[in-house]
Structure formats: C-alpha cells, structure tokens
Amino acid sequence: MTTTPFPTATILGYPRIGPDRELKKALEAFWRGAIPAADAEQAAQDLRRANRARLASLGLGRDDSAIPEASSYYDHVLDTAVAVGAVPARFADVVGPDGAVDLAGYSTIARGRGEDAPLEMTKWFDSNYHYLVPEIGPDTVFRAADRRRAAEVREAVADGFVTRPVLVGPVTFLLLAKPTDDAPEDFRPLDRLADLLPVYAELLAELRAAGAEWVQLDEPALVTDTHTVGREAVLAAVTSAYDALVAAPGRPALLVAAPYGDLRDALAPLVATGIEAVGIDLVRGAQPEDPSVLAGTTVVAGVVDGHNIWRGDLSAALSAASELGAHAAAVSVSPSTSLLHVPHDVSREEHLDPELRSWLAFADQKVSQVVTLARGLTEGQDAVRAELDEAAESLARRASTTGVRIPSIRERVAALTADDAERGDVDDRRTAQQEALGLGLLPTTTIGSFPQTGDIRRSRAAHARGDLSDADYEDAMRAEIARVVALQEDLGLDVVVHGEPERNDMVQYFAENLDGFAVTQHGWVQSYGSRATRPSILWGDVSRPAPITVSWSSYAASLTPKPVKGMLTGPVTILAWSFVRDDQPLGDTALQVALALRDEIADLEAAGIGIVQVDEPALRELLPLRSEDQPAYLDWSVRSFRVATSGVDRATQIHTHLCYSEFAEVIDAIDGLGADVTSIEAARSRMEVVDDVAASGFSRGVGPGVYDIHSPRVPSVAEITGLIETALDGVSTDLLWINPDCGLKTRGYDETVAALRNMVEAANTVRERVRVRA
Template sequence: MTVSANLGFPRIGAHRELKKALETYWKGETGISDLSATAAQLRARHWHLQKEAGIDVIPSNDFSLYDHVLDTSVLFGAIPRRFEPLRDGDPLTLYFACARGTADAPAMEMTKWFDTNYHYIVPEFTRDQDFALASRKPIDEYLEARAQGIETRPVVLGPVTWLSLGKSRDDGLDPIDLLDKALPAYAELLAALKATGAQSVQIDEPVLSLDLTDKQRAAFVKAYEVFAAVAPDIMLATYFGPLGDNLPLAVNLPVAGLHIDLARAPEQLEDVLAATRTRNTVLSLGLIDGRNIWRADLAEKFRLVRRAWDLVGPDRLQIAPSCSLLHSPVDLELETALDDEFRSWLAFAKQKLGEVQALTLAIQRGESAAREAFSASKSAIASRTASPRTTNQSVRRRVAAIRPDDLRRDNPYAIRQQKQADRFGLPLFPTTTIGSFPQTQEVRKARAAHKRGELDTAGYDAFLKQETERSVRIQEELGLDVLVHGEFERNDMVEYFGEQLDGFAFTKNGWVQSYGSRCVKPPVIYGDVSRPGPMTVTWSAYAQSLTKKPMKGMLTGPVTILQWSFVRDDQPRSETCRQIGLAIRDEVLDLEEAGIGMIQIDEPALREGLPLRRKDWQAYLDWAVDCFRLAASGVADRTQIHTHMCYAEFNDIMEAIAALDADVISIETSRSDMELLDAFRVFAYPNEIGPGVWDIHSPRVPGQTDMEALLKKALAAIPARRLWVNPDCGLKTRDWPEVKASLEHLVAAAATLRASAA
C-alpha cells in the first residue's frame, strides 16, 4: 500500500526553543543537562507531531544542535587538527569549537547548502585523513524514538555528498579520493543501525542533482555496493532539482528506494517512471514543496500520484515533501494576525504534513477520503489567482519600460574612481565595516516595547538617535575612515525593507534556521513590488549630519531580497526581481539626493541563487546582474557604489561579479585564510575589494598580527590602491567589547600597512 513519508522536520522549535537553549548555554547561564533536555523535548514533540499527522515513515537523526553536515564530520572523526587539544575533553565543547572557533583556533568554514539560505559547516580533509565511527548519535536517536513507541527511518548524509561538499587542506587532493577510507566507518554505522532494528535508512545524496564528474559517479557505484551488503533497506534521497543525466546512475544503484523532487522538477516524473517501471524500486514522490510556504494545488499533485500509481502500482509508492522541511516555518496555526484569506494561501511544515497525508489518503481510499483537504486547496488556489492584491499594473508598466541605459553607469570605473578619490580623499587601505553594529539587549527591548505600544514613536526614535550617535562616536574614536550608522532601527536586512515595500506580507513566527542558533523570518512576496516612499534616507542623513567622515547608506540588493524571501510562484522569479530592483533604485537616488556619497547594496545571495546545473547558469546570471545594475546605475560618477558578498564560492561566477560594476566589493575571506581571493587574482578583478580580515560569526577576537598576515596575503592578489580593510560581515550578532577590540586591531593593521607602503 502507498504510504506517507517525511524527510526531515525543522529543528528550532515553533518558538525557537533551540535557539534560546543554545545561546544561554554558550553564555554559561545553563549547563549541558539543560541543553540536552531541550533537545530531547523538541525531538519527542516533533516525532509525536508527525505521528499524529498520520505520517507512516518518520525520520530520526534529522535533528542537530548546530548543523547536520558538521554532525557527519564529527560522527566519522573528521576533526581539523587545530582542534586536536580538545579531542579528549567534552565532546560538545569540541563540536561547538569546530562551529564557532576558539581563542586559539578559527572556526571551520561555513557556506550555503546548495541553493538555499541554510549555511553548513564545510568539512575539512587531509591526505592522511583517518575515519572512524566516533559517535552513536544516529543509533541513539533511533532508539530514543523507539522507546517512545515511534518507529523511525534514520537519516544519514551520504558519503559522496559529504566528501564532495568538503575542502582539501592538501594541494592536489580531491576529497572524493578519500572514499575508500570513509566507507568502513559508514558501513559500520549502517550495520549497527540494522543490528539495532532499523528496517530502513534514508541516505541523502543531493549531489545527484548536480553535474557529476566521472570520479563521483564511480564513487556512487563503489559506495552503494558496499552498503547493500550491510545496511537496512536504503531510501536514496535526492532533492533540489532533477536527476537529469544522473538518472541511469541513480536507478542502477543497489538501493530499495529512490526519492525524487517533484516540486522543483515535476517534469522528471515520466523519465523516472520509465527507468524504474520494471524494477522493484520504491519511489518516494516529493510532491509537497519543502522550501516555500504556498499551499499546494492538491488536484494537480494528485494527477502526478495517479500517473505513478497507474505505472508502478500502489506497493512501490511513498508520498513525501520534496526535501526536508528544515527550510519551512513550523506551524501556520501560530499566525493569528494574518487575515483569513491570506492564511488560506499558506502551508508551513505542520500543514505540509497534512497535505502529504491528504494525497496519501486520496490514493489509498479515493479522493472522497480527503475531500475536505482537496476542497480547501481548490478554494485557496482560486482565491489567490483572482485576488486584486497580487497585481499592480503601474508596476508592470514600469518594468516593461526598462531601457538598456537604465542598466549602465555614465562612465566606466576608471573614470569614476578618480572622481570618487577627489571627493573623499581616503588614505591607502581605507577602513570600514559592513553595516550593522551590535543589537544589544537594550536595542531589542526598545524595539519590542515599541511594537507592543509601551514606547511611543517619539521615544523610540529618540532612543535610536542616541544609539546611532553613540556608534558614530565610537567609530570616530577608533579611527575608521568610512562610517556606517549601525542599523539599530532594523530587525533584519531583508525584513526591514520588505516591511516598507508593497507586495510583501509578514509572519510573527515564520522562523527558519539560517545557521546554528541564527534564525530568520523571511518576508512573503505575494504581489507586485513597489516602494511607497523612502525607507532609509532619514537615518542615513541623520548619521551623516553627525560626522564629517563619509557615511555609507546601507541597502539590501534585489537578488538577496528575492532569495531570502518566500517568493510568489505564479510568475517568473526574474520578473519579481526586476520589480524589487526598481524599488531599490528609487531608494538609491533618494540617498544620493540627500547627500549620501557612498551607498552599499548588499548581495550576499547572488551565488546562492545560481541554478544547480551549469547549463542553466547564464540565463540566471543575466537577469540577476541586470537587476543589481538596475538598482545601482542611476547615480552620478562621484557617488561610490559598494556591494557585499559572503559565504559562497565565487570562482565560477567572477565575470558576473565584475559585471555588477560596483566600485567596491567586500567579501568574506577570513575563514578561508584569504583563499577566496585566488578567484579575484586569476580573473584580475578590475575594481576595489575589501577582503574580510575578521570572522564575525566566531566569538574569537583576532589579533592585529593575524589581520596583518591576512592583508599581506591579500596584497598578493590586489593592488594596494584598490584594497580596503573590513570585517567579513555585519556586526549585529557580536558584543560591543569584542567589536571595539577587534576594530582597534583592524585599524592598527591598516596603519601598519600604510606605514610600510610609504
């Protein structure tokens, strides 16, 4: 009989319980027993929630205290040597040291999980790497669920994906070459799960949605031949895109089942059905979108289920979300402030389980068994399609009127650079920060009090002015060359703008995990986007009035606003991005008119939005670059446009980054020890660059000599006249004492370089 399944559930809790437990633990306010208790409560709650929703196949080991990729590295003993002194101590201390760093050892690198806004901890490998089963986490969590009367399917990140996502610390080493060393540890784990009683195991191999090398293909064949002899029944899980030319490889592996993403790639169903029709492979149909929040069209999804049923029969089908629900908020029932019509359009993780179960009941017993769910889906789709709130004809006319000249600055960078140098008179190696300063407890309390109506707008504005002036004076005292206003009025770099743009809606509890304890609440883009009025001008102009030094205006770019929102799915993403680009363009021009001479338009999500298959890259990059240029290109030559990018691999999109034509780009490089700059050197990036010299996602305060060493490496790739000095990212999550200490070191490092260059 066809059954329902889930691939993973959000870890953080409906009220961000995990975030709060982690942060109090890190501060030393609670102990390991408190953290462990919260984690156990969340796991139990989520297992029972899924069981109560009627889900037949419930995952375990999908929970993590920080990141599932880091869990895999720790599971198999792949700990970088710099953490060796911690190996014999408390395992949790070692685990969090890898994620967050220590005073003596920088954290492991962090980058985006495929094309999502979730960040994973990048595995590190060496040529003499040893692997061993160093933890019982998957086994213990399986037994934990079973003790509560819930049979689960443990989730394990597959070896080809894990190794492929890693980086080598040794020149010439491809991590996939370590497969033979890793397989015994994997086999030991899978055999232990089988011996413990697990009937099946979900092995996630999302790299099957990418372009694979011959070496990776061979690795799949070797690994799964080993696994077939020792493992429980394997459900091989692929997601985020179609299998494409990897379909023959996937269907010929000795596995019991294959999960495919039919939300991202419904077109692959026919090919998959044809390839598996004469086999005994169980097909897991990923029909419910695990990455967006729109209610599913159950009638449309059911046609796909019926097609699969007709060709392979009922006993070989599972109905599931497209991927883990990690990327969805937990429960729509908490969103009591949304109007009924809008709520009817949405589905969060809990509701998505209901959609999975409705499709399963419909195929098991007939559509009448899920009549209520199908009727609600039909009504919601009709309501959203007909709603006038989704369409603004003036916005559409403006997009249609965009001209090529709207995407170009008046003159090339070489001419602009001289005009900007004359205007600002900056020294060699100018120092700045990326935008935000610490969001202290006082700032958060004031914002919350204002939202509750306990602090009136005049009082709140007075508080924000006080914090802004304080940050300006601190920057002046530190000796920074280019200042920022601190962004104390902003809750989030996307949400803040979305709240002031038409076409956006907001949730109260729509949190998703970004990394570790960091959660974001993405806006919902439901309609055509426009800007009713200025969004940042008042605060930037006020900050500039406090100082004679240049003050950067801080904006989030159109691609990042798009990528970090839940985006409408009833028109091309490129169209929505152009609408956002026009709104940001209006803001840029208003900032310029208000006397702001430097404007930073952050695009950390540019690389994140890149399609998984290379053949699709150029089409995306064309419109993504155009949208940034649309936002930035209306200003005069003497206005300096900055952009910022972080936690992504840039090597393969350097032409597109250069095509943005920003006067200055700041990038994250400290975790990679300036390795990311290789791409800028090989490509000969033509404009100015600020490589980060301080990893702000770690509590470690880097020393002046550390920063000088990084800057000297940067000078091998960037001419001195084009090198800026800055942190990796904004300082919102840090505390003032470490900010002041780190920035003192940063300014001193820049001064040392200036002296040596004199």
C-alpha cells in the same frame, strides 16, 4: 534481508530549532555558561520528543519509519563529520578515547576558539541554510566515532516510535568537503571514498541494532553538475558507494534522497545498486525520462514544495505521484526537501490577513498535505476530493486578489531600457569619487550593522507593542546611532555606517516598508547553528510608498565629517531571503524590487549620502545547480542590481557585499554588477578568493574580509596583518579595502570593539609598510 515496507506518507526532515527557538535559547545559554551541558541536552531531548509527538498527531506513522530522526545541535554536515571521526587535527583534544565528541567539543569545532578557526561555512545548495565544510586529507582517520544518532533511535523506541535516522550520504559528504591545508595539490576528498565506506557500513549496522528499520542517506550533490571532480567521477562514486552499502551485513533498508533538483543520469546507476528506495524531487526536478529504471524500487515522490510556503496545487501533486505508480514497486508521498527550510505552523500567524494565510502552508500544513496525498494515492482521488477542491479554490482566489497584479508597476518594469542599467566609464567614476570622498590608502570600514544590544531589541519590541511612542522610539535609535558613530570615529574607521539599530533583519526591515510584502511573527527558519531568520512573504507586486532609510543615514552624516555609507539590501537577496511568489518568473519580481530600491538610492543621494552599499550576499545562493540554467539566472540577477544602482551621479560610490559566495563560480556576474567596491567573505577561507580576484583581472575596489564575524573569537593584529598582506598579493593597493567579512549584528560589543581596533591597527601597519616599499 527482510524489508519492512516503506510508509506511504513521510517527510525528509523537520524544523530543528523549535517553534519558539527552544534549542537556540538553550545552546546560547550553554555557550554563555549560564546552564550546564546537561540542561542544553535535556532541552534538545524535549524538543525531539515534542516533534515526534507532533508529527504523529498530524498523521505520520509512529511505528513505520515515517518520522525522520534528523535533529542537530548545530549542523547536519558537522554531525556526519563527527560521526565518521573527521575532526580537524587542531581540535583533536576535544575527541574522547572512544572517538566521541561531547557538546562542548562539538561547539568548539563549530565556533572556533582562540587561534583555532572553526570549520569554514558556506551555503547548502541553493538554500539560505549554511553548513560547515568538512576538512578531509589523505591522512584523515575515519572511524565510527559518534553514536548520537543511534542513541536517538533508542530514545524514540523507548517512547513507542520507530523512526528513520538521517545521515548525509557518503558521496555528498566527500563532495562537500575541502582538502586539508597540508593535502597534495591534486588530492580530492572523494579519493577517500573507499576508506569511508566501511565506517558508514558500521554506522548503518549500529542504527539497525538500535531499532531503525530504514535509514535515510541524503545525496543532494547528485542533482548538480558543477563539481570540479567531473560528472563521470561522481557517477562512478555512486555505484561504488551503494554497491558496497547494499552489500553491508546487518544493515537496515536504505532510502537515498536527492533533493533540490533532478537526478537525471544519476538515477539509473543509483537504483541499479539495489537500494530499497529513492527520493526524487518533483518540484525542482521532473519525471524520469526512462521510468522503467524504477522497477523494483520504492519511489519517495517529493511532490510538495519543501522550499517555499505556498499551499500549491494538490491535484497536480497527486497526479505527479500517481504517474510513478505504473513503474515503481511502490510510491510514497513526501515534500521535495527537508522541511527545515520553512517555519513550523502558519496557524500561529494570527496577525496575517486571513486571505493571505489561506494561501500558505508551513511545515505542519505540508505534513498534512503529504498525509492527504498519500490517502489519495492509496484510496483514489474521490477520497480526498474536498481537500483537492479547497486547494484549487485557494489558488483561484489568490490569482484575483487586489495587489497581486498592479498595472502601473508592471508598466514601469516594461518601460525599462538598456540605458537604465548603465553608469558610464569606470575610470571616470573613480576619479570623481576620489575627488568627492578624499579617501586614502587601504580605507577601512565595516559591512553595515553593529551589535544589536538587549536595549535595542527591547525598545523595538516595545514600539511594536505600542508601549513606546514613535518619538521615544526614534530618540532611542538616534541615541544608539550617535554612540555607534562616535565609536567608529574613536576606532579610526575611514568610512562610517549608522549601525542599523532600527533594523530587525536586513530583509524584513525592507519588507515592512515595501508594498507587496507581509511579515510573520513566529516564522523562524534556521540559517546556521543557533541563528534563525524570519523570511518575509512576497505575495504581490512591489513598490516603495515612502523613503525607508534616508532619515537614519542623514542623521548619522550630521554627526561626523567622515563619509557615511547608506545601507540597502539588494533585489536578489531580498528575493532569496523571502518566501517569494511562485506565480511569475523571479526575474520579473526582481525588477519590481530593483525599481523600489532605485527610488531609495535617489533619495539617499539627494540627501547628501555619497556612498551607498547595496548588499547582495545571496547572489551565489540562487545560482541554479545545473550549469545550463545559470546564464539566464545571472542575466536577470545582474540586470536587477544594475537597474537599482544606475540612477546615480558618477561621484556617488556604489558598494556591494557578498558572503560565502564561492567567488570563482560567479566572478563574471560580480564583475557585471558594476559596483565601485565589492566586499566579500574571505577570513575563514584564509583569503582563498584573492587568487580568483587576481585571475579575473577585477578592476574595481575589493574588500576581502579580514575578520570572521561568524565566530566569537577576536583575531589578533598579526593575524589580520597577515591576511591584508595576502590580499595585496592579488589586489593592487589603490583598489584594496579593509573590512570584516559581514555585518556585526550577531556579535557582542566587547569582542566587536577589540576586533575592529585590531583591524584598524593592522591596516595602519600595512599602510606604513606599503609607503616604505614605495
């Protein structure tokens, strides 16, 4: 085949929701029934066209496949599942005769309906993005079913662009899938690779016919060694898959990208298949040990950090890309990952301190960096000397700026001892807490947040603009807290929360109240589906200038005789869901945050709050993708949590919460946190975590979620009762808590009240059954 040369500058993906969350707004309007599907699809098309034009204006080529075609209505893994016909049987009715799935059907698979649960959701490698888990069984029928990506390529061609469509690669797609419920116990989705490959070949041919000269297949699963199938099976699958796809008739040229880490032993077999280009992450990964294997292959060198927002060292990036030039057929410059992990444009952040802003590069700035480095690669360093020098000067200014390093904070961290991370005997704590709290069998609670209504958001926005006084804002928040406390008492919940109406985000709220952080106005990043967050920027040494949550929790406690939980976000999650400084080890930064939280917990305890929940939903998220790197991470992450929570009396009950944590992978670390109660996502996976809990011998309180809050459906009393009974198969009655999977911030009040009412009724039903059995 004739191969069009790969462009010297490219990106692997671009933010998908729009600079002002245009796609989010259109989708949610469609889901509410406020607009027809055609209007949502038009909004998506407008965004695709705007993105192509923007990328071309930043220097990427219009006609050389430099611009990726990687948009998505909800999730790129779901897109691939739909494209190959892997739709679960419970949603078979949304599939048309030709295999196509319209926007309504696609949304149904993603979000569920009635008694039909959506696809399970979990973390995308070590990022804060969530993907939908495909369900593959021995009888799953694969076919080239959805032609949406080919239609987008034709749309681009009509607008004068030759773009590069992106799909999840076949090996990663199957490694990320889970077996269907009826699959044999020894079945692995990877067993279906031979059946899947002809479908990929057909899709590739269709994309070529639509006008695509190159197609990007993302294979990030190749950079991790934690797959249950074993590394040998993964490497054999790589050879099998790409031997077949390279030989497929009528295909475009193939770029296989492997972001988030180091290909290591997968590099040689991958390039040996004859793929035209390979994408290597040189930010998280390293130069190949044997670069001679790259002979004859174009290397797309990921030398710009696609996972963080710092401007970086452009001279070092250029050197890394240049080093590959002596071995590869050609070298192209790119970010290390898709830019979906960073916001659109730092120039919009006019409220940020100009010096801080000069240290940052969002998606558009990273595109410009890639273009600069590509010019340096082809024309020589002198051609971009001014840009390289400016980046170096920015790094130097950053290192010397006041607040980046504060001696008193560093001295406090250095003074920590082993005793600062210890709380004493577990049984002694349990006895003291039972006497203090008086909780009965199967206590019910929520994870923390309640729905954020339009009134709450308007009040917060008005206060931020200065249109609502501090006193009036506090009155509005107190009124909402009073309403939430009264609602929980009416529902019959045993442990009450204040509902967090004052919090815009579980990390940003703390960032706004801790020194060493900055927050953005437009820095939205997709988390899952239509949901987006604004990660804060942790740029300097961290400390707590004043109490943050105490007044709100104390007010809630004054309204009810029931125990009230104080709600904090843990140090690991604050790091994971922020853009964190890259000039010191993460463990050092985590201990600074931990000490700030330790001070907050001490003040909550002094105010009479007897339960404090320190959420760590991101504990699994930051787990290194290579098993050899995991012990060091788990050591500092567990220590930071224990430092934050070990300054309290034995009668104060410490909770933590984890979601999408793949419990078995980090069970020892979760146990090591030492929390008195751990709540964890379990509803979408139908209590799969219970087996892990039982096998581990976990000896403290556990609350496996019984209500999936990431879907609008309301689980029935019978469904929740069944989940509680399943939980009791692996957790003793004196340790089991009943709670939703996660916070309720994103849900509406009608569905929330109905679901919680069913949850309490189910708990009461099971309590009675337990008493009868006893």
